[in-house]
Amino acid sequence: MIHARALSRTFTTRTGPVEAVRGVDLDVERGEIVGFLGPNGAGKTTTLRMLTTLLTPTSGQATVAGHDLIRDPIGVRRNIGYVAQGGVTLPEAIAGEECVDQARLYGLGKSAAAARGKELFDQLDLGGLWERKCSSLSGGQRRRLDIVIGLMHSPGLVFLDEPTTGLDPQSRANLWNHIGGLRDELGSTVFITTHYLDEADHLCDRLLVIDHGQIVASGTKEELKAGVGGDAVIVTLADPARTPDASGVMATLPGADEPVVGDGQITVHVPEGGGLLPRLLRELDAKGVELAGVEVRRPTLDDVFLSLTGRSLRDEPAA
Amino acid sequence: MNNVWRDTWLTFERQMRLSLRNPIWVALGLIQPLMYLALFGPLLKPVVANTPGLPPGDEWQVFAPGLLVQLGLFGAAFVGFGLVAEYRAGVIERQRVSPASRVSLLAGRVLRDVVVIVVQTLLLLAAAVPFGLRAPIAGVLLSLLIVAGLGAAFASLSYGCALLLKSEDALAPLLNGLAMPLLLLSGILLPMSLAPGWLRRLSDVNPLKHTVDATRSFFTGDLTSSAALWGSLATIGLVAVSLWFGARTFRRESA
Numbered sequence: 001m002i003h004a005r006a007l008s009r010t011f012t013t014r015t016g017p018v019e020a021v022r023g024v025d026l027d028v029e030r031g032e033i034v035g036f037l038g039p040n041g042a043g044k045t046t047t048l049r050m051l052t053t054l055l056t057p058t059s060g061q062a063t064v065a066g067h068d069l070i071r072d073p074i075g076v077r078r079n080i081g082y083v084a085q086g087g088v089t090l091p092e093a094i095a096g097e098e099c100v101d102q103a104r105l106y107g108l109g110k111s112a113a114a115a116r117g118k119e120l121f122d123q124l125d126l127g128g129l130w131e132r133k134c135s136s137l138s139g140g141q142r143r144r145l146d147i148v149i150g151l152m153h154s155p156g157l158v159f160l161d162e163p164t165t166g167l168d169p170q171s172r173a174n175l176w177n178h179i180g181g182l183r184d185e186l187g188s189t190v191f192i193t194t195h196y197l198d199e200a201d202h203l204c205d206r207l208l209v210i211d212h213g214q215i216v217a218s219g220t221k222e223e224l225k226a227g228v229g230g231d232a233v234i235v236t237l238a239d240p241a242r243t244p245d246a247s248g249v250m251a252t253l254p255g256a257d258e259p260v261v262g263d264g265q266i267t268v269h270v271p272e273g274g275g276l277l278p279r280l281l282r283e284l285d286a287k288g289v290e291l292a293g294v295e296v297r298r299p300t301l302d303d304v305f306l307s308l309t310g311r312s313l314r315d316e317p318a319a
Numbered sequence: 320m321n322n323v324w325r326d327t328w329l330t331f332e333r334q335m336r337l338s339l340r341n342p343i344w345v346a347l348g349l350i351q352p353l354m355y356l357a358l359f360g361p362l363l364k365p366v367v368a369n370t371p372g373l374p375p376g377d378e379w380q381v382f383a384p385g386l387l388v389q390l391g392l393f394g395a396a397f398v399g400f401g402l403v404a405e406y407r408a409g410v411i412e413r414q415r416v417s418p419a420s421r422v423s424l425l426a427g428r429v430l431r432d433v434v435v436i437v438v439q440t441l442l443l444l445a446a447a448v449p450f451g452l453r454a455p456i457a458g459v460l461l462s463l464l465i466v467a468g469l470g471a472a473f474a475s476l477s478y479g480c481a482l483l484l485k486s487e488d489a490l491a492p493l494l495n496g497l498a499m500p501l502l503l504l505s506g507i508l509l510p511m512s513l514a515p516g517w518l519r520r521l522s523d524v525n526p527l528k529h530t531v532d533a534t535r536s537f538f539t540g541d542l543t544s545s546a547a548l549w550g551s552l553a554t555i556g557l558v559a560v561s562l563w564f565g566a567r568t569f570r571r572e573s574a
């Protein structure tokens with residue numbers, strides 16, 4: 001559905017050139033939900049604006065939904081839906097009219113557009129809001145309306161730019177269900193950008209991680225997490241004085257890295273935490289080290305990002 | 320292929336619907352020329368009667384054309400602010416990512432502005448009749464065409480600048496800085512034939528001055544004077560350049 005090679009975009013600004021996207025290669029197959037994960041300013045929106053024909057690449061090429069980005073932008077536009085990061089509705093406009101107006105630009109007739117819009121309103125829990133002013137909708141409702149507008153012409157490929165930013169946790173979870181449904185019920189391919197780890201984790205089959213305009217990793221969640229150096233085994237001692245003994249035991253686990261002590265806990269990373277736990281407990285017991293608790297934590301996407309870039313995504317201010 | 324005419328019509332229909340939902344702006348646009356008509360127009364009778372060097376015609380035939388041109392300029396020059404608001408709301412990008420012809424997205428908006436200005440002009444002319452305006456119908460119709468052309472030109476310029484700048488803060492000084500000198504140097508309140516030589520030469524490079532002169536000639540029933548000819552040509556030139564600029568800006572891939 002998307003095949004991009006060496007896509008780059010440099011902005012000229014008053015303070016000099018900004019290389020927002022630097023040679024991005026990406027491939028998305030039909031029926032996938034692919035997440036484009038990266039901190040603010042990484043170049044996600046710029047990449048999306050290039051793939052949706054809103055921005056000319058400085059260099060590189062791409063085929064999107066079967067059409068060449070540069071030679072056939074109209075062909076691309078006809079076959080994609082794009083839900084921009086900042087929303088797409090006029091506050092003073094009527095929700096249903098926004099949908100119909102947009103659909104008609106794709107050649108739909110008035111009544112076909114209204115029927116399609118109402119069907120999508122029902123699917124995305126917007127029933128009864130057809131006549132409402134956009135400014136009177138809640139944040140979650142308005143975001144779903146944005147998505148309806150992007151889906152009016154039944155595109156096979158949908159781009160969602162940070163669809164849940166700024167929503168409360170309940171609306172986010174609700175929207176995740178709907179986005180999952182785009183693929184499962186409507187058969188769309190979904191390309192979604194996010195700087196939320198839980199969102200990427202929950203929604204996406206496959207992830208591309210972008211930082212400073214370059215793809216730094218790609219793969220399934222499992223592949224990415226497996227690349228991080230394994231599970232964390234975290235041990236809390238009943239008597240902190242036994243820390244050196246416990247660390248010594250943990251360091252001898254097969255494949256273990258250097259144990260880290262902090263907050264009354266000792267942490268070590270091993271390839272398969274669950275399988276090693278009985279052995280660890282036996283050896284600690286043999287040394288007479290008493291435990292207050294033990295925990296095995298699977299790597300998170302944040303660990304992935306941390307190991308790739310040396311920075312945590314969680315430190316990023318939301319914007 | 321998307322049809323340019325259909326896309327233009329769809330855009331026009333949408334913009335018109337949004338305007339009609341808030342007709343207060345259409346009314347507000349009329350208030351300024353109506354105030355000139357009522358509070359300034361009556362001052363002109365003794366001036367026109369006692370001043371040599373004026374073009375032919377009574378005070379309303381001299382003054383009403385100026386008000387019409389002012390309406391064409393000010394009714395259209397600031398429409399770009401609405402486009403900045405639409406841009407900020409994400410509507411422009413949403414339309415630009417559709418297969419609709421990008422020139423249609425401009426043309427439909429300009430068409431809405433022209434229709435609004437023509438309606439305002441008709442209302443203004445109707446209001447001027449009780450004050451004493453008398454003018455031949457053919458001249459009035461030609462003047463309406465001129466005003467519609469001005470509206471199209473300035474709306475297109477305003478939208479083009481708005482799409483380039485995307486910010487009210489940058490747009491306001493630019494549009495004010497253009498509209499005010501254009502207005503003052505067009506002789507809409509008093510004809511430039513009264514101006515000292517340097518001011519008249521300055522006004523000669525202003526297409527609006529020729530437009531006003533042409534409209535005055537139309538209002539006195541002289542449809543073929545050289546003023547009528549030059550003013551019509553100036554207006555056509557202005558329309559062509561402005562539409563070209565607007566269309567180019569809207570078509571640019573990353574505007």
Ligand SMILES: Nc1ncnc2c1ncn2[C@@H]1O[C@H](COP(=O)(O)OP(=O)(O)O)[C@@H](O)[C@H]1O
Nearest residue numbers: 011013018020039040041042043044045046047
């Ligand atoms: N129109 C623009 N002009 C100049 N710089 C831009 C423009 N758009 C984006 N940038 C810069 O490009 C970089 C990437 O931005 P963006 O693609 O919006 O990141 P993201 O969506 O990942 O947060 C940022 O440094 C941003 O400031």
Ligand SMILES: [Mg+2]
Nearest residue numbers: 044045085162
């Ligand atoms: Mg972004």
